[in-house]
Each structure stands twice: as structure tokens, then as C-alpha cells.
Amino acid sequence: MSSPSLNAAASRLVPRGSRMLVLLVVVTVLIGLVIWRFHESVPLVSLLVPLLASSLVLGPRQLPWFVVFVLLVLALVVPSQDRIDLRIVLTVVIMFVLGFVVLASSLRRTRLGVAGIQGETMFVDLRDRILRQGGIPDLPAQWYAASELRSAGGTPFAGDFVVASRIAERLEVAVVDVSGKGQGAGTRALLLCGALGGLLSALPPSEFLDSANRFLLQQDWDEGFATAIHLSLDLTTGRYDIRSAGHPPAALRHAGSGRWEVLESEGPILGLIEDATFPAVSGVMRHGDALLLYTDGMVETRNRDIALGIDRMLGQAERLLRGQFEGGAKRLVEALGSRNDDRALLLVHRR
Template structure:
């Protein structure tokens, strides 16, 4: 019958040599006892073969572009070690399936080109993840878990009656990673806390902040308060990063007597509210930026927190914007903080969060710590 489609006898297409080489290398790696788990790989191989059989046997119901499904799954669940070999296998199956179709159409060739282009894209992404050595979804979960574990250093400990400490942190653009961080420790009736602003923006600043928050969290519990910034400065100098500097403000508070000591390192001053006079005072301690000067010295300011007093430690993203000088930003911070201190008890639980949301630039990281001695 002239109208009936005839099967075409076409020699099977050859698999490109590069893809075949990657497939052979991936196959050899299966014998390595240190190789990642092979279950997901074998599962995807079987799944891909089943889809290929479906496209050949039932082309009206199983289109060729269903092979995109195992392609996406490989980018999510396969180790980067297996991805090149699997992509070579997938490309070979895709190309080999074309002659088996009854009448390959122009749409079929377009689908093949799209699948091969996506294979290249997944391969490039896999090569970027190869340094980590885990699959995409697992790598992201590991990074989030690392962030959560390190941020535990910044969780404020429970304080004795009459003392309240609250903190808030916002990152530029609302991402989960920020260049500002807080580390805290409370031992032997003393609260030691530091608010740090890492240089730079974006992923580079957030990466350094993750590393430094872990290191500084260990330092603040291991060294005397007056040696913390010196040790932090020495740590930063040892890394020799291109943008390896940071600013910080440190507070050491005796929870029994209320005596405190504040150090700064190229950072906006800590603000002290005296309930007796109703005035705010900038504690102008002196010290250079961390990570720039060998043997830097940091001078402190001492004071006493009496009932009703408060201390504010913050980063410049909270008080400085492109259109506002830092002095005006500090004045606005003081005004908003005074309203929060004298607000209703029901609204004081989230007062620091509200302060951070109202103030500063959303294009910069923002951190705020409030220590209040209740009257």
C-alpha cells in the first residue's frame, strides 16, 4: 500500500568518541571500592532503557523528549563522578533510538538536539560540582547544614533574670547567607559577644563569613575577652585573602555587677542608653580594621549597666546608605530603639526584628544586638 509508512533501514549512528571514552571511564570506576553509592546510577540506567524501549515501541504515546526526565534526575541525584558516563549513555540511547522510529520527523531531530544540548549543560554544571564530590541536591543540603551549625555560635545564651539579649540578622537581597554575623558565649556569670562585618558583598563575603563565624565562635570561648580581637586579627592576617579584612565590635559584660567593656575594630561605635538620664552615648573605643595591621592594639571603653540601661551593637548596613550619612543613620537608630525600649511588653519580644526591618539598606547585610537590663 502506497499510503502506509515504511520502516527505514538506516545504519545505527556512531556514538562520539569523547562520549564513549567518558562512558568507559565511568564503567571502570564502578570497581573502585571508594566510589560513591551505585544504586542511583543503576536505577537511572534501567529507567532510561525502559523509556527508550517505550519511545521505539509506542512512539505515539511515549515521545522522545521523555528522555529529559532521567537527564534532570541525574543532575539532582548522581555523584559528579558518574554524571559524564551516564550522559554519554543517555546520548547514545537517544541517537540510537532515531533509526528505530517508524518515520523520524523534523520535530524528532529538534528533540534530539535539545536533549544533547541539555546533556552539555548538565555536564558543565556537574564539572562545577566535581570539587565538592556530591550530587547537586545533597551538596546544597550540606551547605545549608553547615550554615545552621556555624550560626549556632551566634545564638544568644539564656541570661539570668533581669537581663534580656536579642539579636537579628538580615542579608542583602533576602538570601540565607550574609557577610555579617554574631558570635556569643556566656560562662561564669559573664556574657561575651561580638558583631562582625566581613568585607565584600555577595557569595564571596558570605563564604568568608561562614569560615570566620566558626573560627571567631571558637576564639570567643577560648581566649580572655581583652585578647579576642588581637587573636581574630592574627587569624585573618594568616589567611592573606585579597579582601581579607573585617570590622567588629565586642562586648564583655559582667552579669552580676553590670560592669562592661567594649572594643571596636574599625566598626561603628556601640551605643549606651542610660535610663537615669535618658540619654544615649556613643562608646568611642579605638582599634583598626581586622586583618590589615600586624600587631594591632585595641583600646576599650568601660562602663556600668544599671537597671533600665541598654546597649546596641550593630553593623554599618543598619545605619548607612548611599543617600544617608552614618551619623544620621545612628540618630535614626537611636530614635527607633528608644521607642522599642519603652514599648508595650507584648511587642518587645520581636522589637529587634522590627528595628532591623525598618532601618538600613536592603542592598547591604544588617545585624543588630540589643542587651537590656530590665528595671
């Protein structure tokens, strides 16, 4: 019989979605028989192996029934023990408690509808796909750009993120700070990252923050606001437009004087005011100039005003970026900012 025929026969006998369940049932029965036959040397806790494995691979519909099956097998093999002492009783109690813990976790998974490993894999894959939108696209040789992110809890999920897109000879970048921090803001940041990444590529620069503001207003979240700064950069001429929505101002380093200039731009926070306007600050990046866009975690702490934090950041930038901009974003993020807040920074340099 050919391999396709064998696969078809196997699928008819045991549906693909039930094969793992059948395997675990067989393993549980075998372990139960071994405990019954060799109860002197095989402990009851051996049944924890299929129980814990089921919590990783079975879906929310199959898992509760399998947990009940394992506990039933446990109840059947307990009489095989030579004597029922306190150790046996405690083992049974602990296994029943673990069974109920697994049942409770399966009830939470019913909201997602997939097994533990599958659900985690889906979530990680979703996170990676969305965060790839924040990657800086390939730029002409005369331009260098890099972004760095750090979360308050040290996890890949944070309330700060960067989205970037190159459209012909224009670089469009937005640095966004979602309300909250760490994992608490992570889910909203993931949703916004995907939405704003699409808006950034599809709309003219002058309409990006307007549309982002409308999108946030439509979500009707309890903490439904965010700050953002948007850079639209002509890669041929170096001309830029910067629009801000309640965000710390960008900073431009003039190569001629070696001085940093704070580019003050005003605009309301996203998600609070309908029909808000976001005026642009325009200029030209000349050869040797550098531009910094960042979130408030880089410059603001409980004990320091944001203006003082910007001065400190620019002082560190003068020292850390002197003569070497490659890798500068990472050096600045590691040297500055509060470890109790999310941080994001974008560095653009015209060589």
C-alpha cells in the same frame, strides 16, 4: 534468609554507592524500549526524566558516563520514529544540548566531589551549624538579649554576623561585618563565624580581637578585612568592656535619664595591621539600661553620613523600644538601614 544476609548479598551484587546508577540505567533502558515499541504515543523527551534525575543524585564520577548512556539510547531509538521531521530533529538537538549542560555542571561538582543534592545538603548543614554559634545563650531572668540579621539579597548568607558565648557569669558577644555584602561575602563570613566563635569561647576578653586580627592576616585574602565590636558583660554586676575594630560605636540607653549615649571606642580594622591594639571602653549597665551593637548597614547609606545615621537610629530606638524591649531588635532592623547592604543588630537589656 535473614534480613542482614539479604542486605549483605545485595551489597555484594550491587555496591551501595552504585545502586542509584543501576536504577537509573534500568529506568533508561525501559523508557527506551517503551519508546521503540510505542513510538506513536511515547515522545522522545521521556528520556529527559532519567537525565534530569541523574543531575540531582549521581556523583561527578558517575554522571558523565550516564549522560553519554542516555544520549546513546536516544540515538538508538530515533530510527524507530515513523518519519524524521523537523520536530524530531529539534527534539534530539535540544536533548543533546541539555546533556552537555548536565555534563558541564558535573565538571563544576568535581571540585566538591559529591552529587548535587548531597552537596547542597552539606553546605546548608554547614551553614546552619556555624550560624547556630550566633545564637544568644540562655541568660539570667534579669537579662534580655536578641540579635537580628538581614542580608542585602534577602538570603541567609550575609557578610554580617553575630557570635555569642556564655562563660560562667560572663556574656561574650561579637558583631562582625566582613568586607563585601550578600552572597559575595557569605563564604568568608561562614569561615570567620566558625573561627571567631571558637576564639570567643577560648580566650580572655582582652585577647579576642588581637587573635581575630592575626587570624585574618594569615588568610591572605584579596578582601581580607573585617570590622568588629566585642562586648564582654558581667551578668552579676552589669560591668561591661567594649572593644572595637574599625566598627560603628555602641550605644547605651541610661534608664535614669532616658537618654542614649554613644560609646566611642577606637581600634584598627581587622586584617590590615599587625600587632594592633584594641583599647576597651568600660562601664556598668544598671537596671533598665539597654545597649545596642550594630553594623554600618544600619546607619550608613550613600547619601547619608554615618554620624547622621546613628542619630536617626537612636531616635527610632527611642520610639520603638519605649517600654518594650522584647522583640526590639527585629523592629529596629525592619525600620532602619539600607536594603542594599547587610545589616546586623544586637540588643541587650537589663530588666
